[in-house]
Amino acid sequence: MNKYLDIAPEVKEALAQGKPVVALESTIISHGMPYPKNVETALLVEQTIRENGAVPATIAVIGGRLKAGLSREEIEYLGKSGRDVAKASRRDLPALVARGADGATTVTTTMIIAHMAGINVFATGGIGGVHRGAETTMDISADLEELAQTPVMVVCAGAKSILDLGLTLEYLETHGVPVIGYGTEELPAFYTRSSGFGVDYRVDSPEELAAMFRAQRELGYKGGMLVTNPIPEEYAMDKAVIDAAIEQALKESVEQGIHGKETTPFLLARVVELTGGDSLESNIRLVLNNAAVAARTACELCK
Ligand code: PSU
Numbered sequence: 639m640n641k642y643l644d645i646a647p648e649v650k651e652a653l654a655q656g657k658p659v660v661a662l663e664s665t666i667i668s669h670g671m672p673y674p675k676n677v678e679t680a681l682l683v684e685q686t687i688r689e690n691g692a693v694p695a696t697i698a699v700i701g702g703r704l705k706a707g708l709s710r711e712e713i714e715y716l717g718k719s720g721r722d723v724a725k726a727s728r729r730d731l732p733a734l735v736a737r738g739a740d741g742a743t744t745v746t747t748t749m750i751i752a753h754m755a756g757i758n759v760f761a762t763g764g765i766g767g768v769h770r771g772a773e774t775t776m777d778i779s780a781d782l783e784e785l786a787q788t789p790v791m792v793v794c795a796g797a798k799s800i801l802d803l804g805l806t807l808e809y810l811e812t813h814g815v816p817v818i819g820y821g822t823e824e825l826p827a828f829y830t831r832s833s834g835f836g837v838d839y840r841v842d843s844p845e846e847l848a849a850m851f852r853a854q855r856e857l858g859y860k861g862g863m864l865v866t867n868p869i870p871e872e873y874a875m876d877k878a879v880i881d882a883a884i885e886q887a888l889k890e891s892v893e894q895g896i897h898g899k900e901t902t903p904f905l906l907a908r909v910v911e912l913t914g915g916d917s918l919e920s921n922i923r924l925v926l927n928n929a930a931v932a933a934r935t936a937c938e939l940c941k
C-alpha cells in the first residue's frame with residue numbers, strides 16, 4: 639500500500655472481504671455546493687450508497703495524508719472550510735503531501751486515490767471537460783486525461799453546458815474512454831436529461847455496466863469508463879432557465895478575467911446564485927441518483 643494512503647477501517651475491511659465500495663469526491667463538498675447543504679448532501683450520499691448495499695469512501699487529502707473514507711467530522715470540516723481548502727488536481731498532490739496540507743479532491747485525484755486503495759467505482763455529480771473557448775484558452779480539465787489512464791468507473795450526470803460538450807466527447811473518443819448512457823442514448827447535460835449529443839453505448843442495468851467494466855479490465859486497458867446517468871425527470875430543470883444562467887455566468891467569468899483552476903468553481907457558484915438555489919436542489923438529487931447506480935454496479939462487480 640502507498641505510504642501516504644490512509645484507508646478508513648470500514649473501507650479496508652470491506653475491500654479485504656471483496657465487498658462493494660464506492661468512492662466519492664470532496665471538491666463537490668468544498669467547492670461545488672454552499673455550506674451547510676454540502677455537508678448534508680455528502681452525508682446523504684454516503685447513506686444512499688449504504689442503502690444500495692455498498693460502503694462509501696469519501697476521498698480527500700487531510701494533513702498531507704491521502705484519505706479513502708472520511709469521518710463525519712472530516713466531512714464537516716471540508717464543508718465548512720469551503721473554498722479555503724485547496725482544490726486538488728493531479729499536479730497538486732505532491733505539494734500537498736510534502737507540506738502536510740489539506741486538499742479537496744476533484745474527479746481526477748479521487749480516481750487516483752480510489753485506484754491506489756483498490757476501489758473501482760466512483761460516483762459524483764458532473765465531470766470537468768473541454769471548456770467553451772478552449773480553442774484559445776486550452777482549458778481542458780485534467781479529469782479527461784485521468785479517465786484515459788486510470789481504471790475507475792465514474793458515474794456522473796453528464797457534464798454541465800458551462801463546457802463544450804461536443805469537444806468533450808471528441809476528447810474522450812480520442813483517448814479511448816467509453817462513454818455510456820445509463821438508460822439513454824443521449825449524453826445528459828447535468829441539469830437536463832439531454833444535450834443533443836449521442837453516447838457511445840446505452841446500458842440499462844448495473845449488471846450490464848459491470849460486464850462492460852469487467853471486459854475493459856480483462857482486455858488490459860489502462861483507462862476508465864464514463865457512465866452518464868440522466869437526472870430523474872421530476873428534478874430536471876427548465877432548459878431555457880439553466881441555459882440563461884450559464885450564459886450569464888460565462889459572460890461574467892470572461893469580464894472578470896477568471897481563469898485556471900478558479901474557472902469551474904466560479905461558474906458553479908454563480909449558476910447556483912443566479913437560479914436562486916433551484917439548481918442546487920437538482921444537483922443534490924442527481925448526485926443521489928448516481929450514488930445508487932454506482933453502489934448497485936459495485937455490488938455486481940463483487941459477484
Ligand atoms: N462539475 C460539476 N461539479 C463539480 C465539479 C465539476 O458540475 O463539483 C468539480 C469536480 O470536482 C471536477 C472539477 O473534477 O470540478 C473539475 O475542475 P476543472 O474544470 O478545473 O478541471
Ligand code: MN
Nearest residue numbers: 777778779898
Ligand atoms: Mn481548467
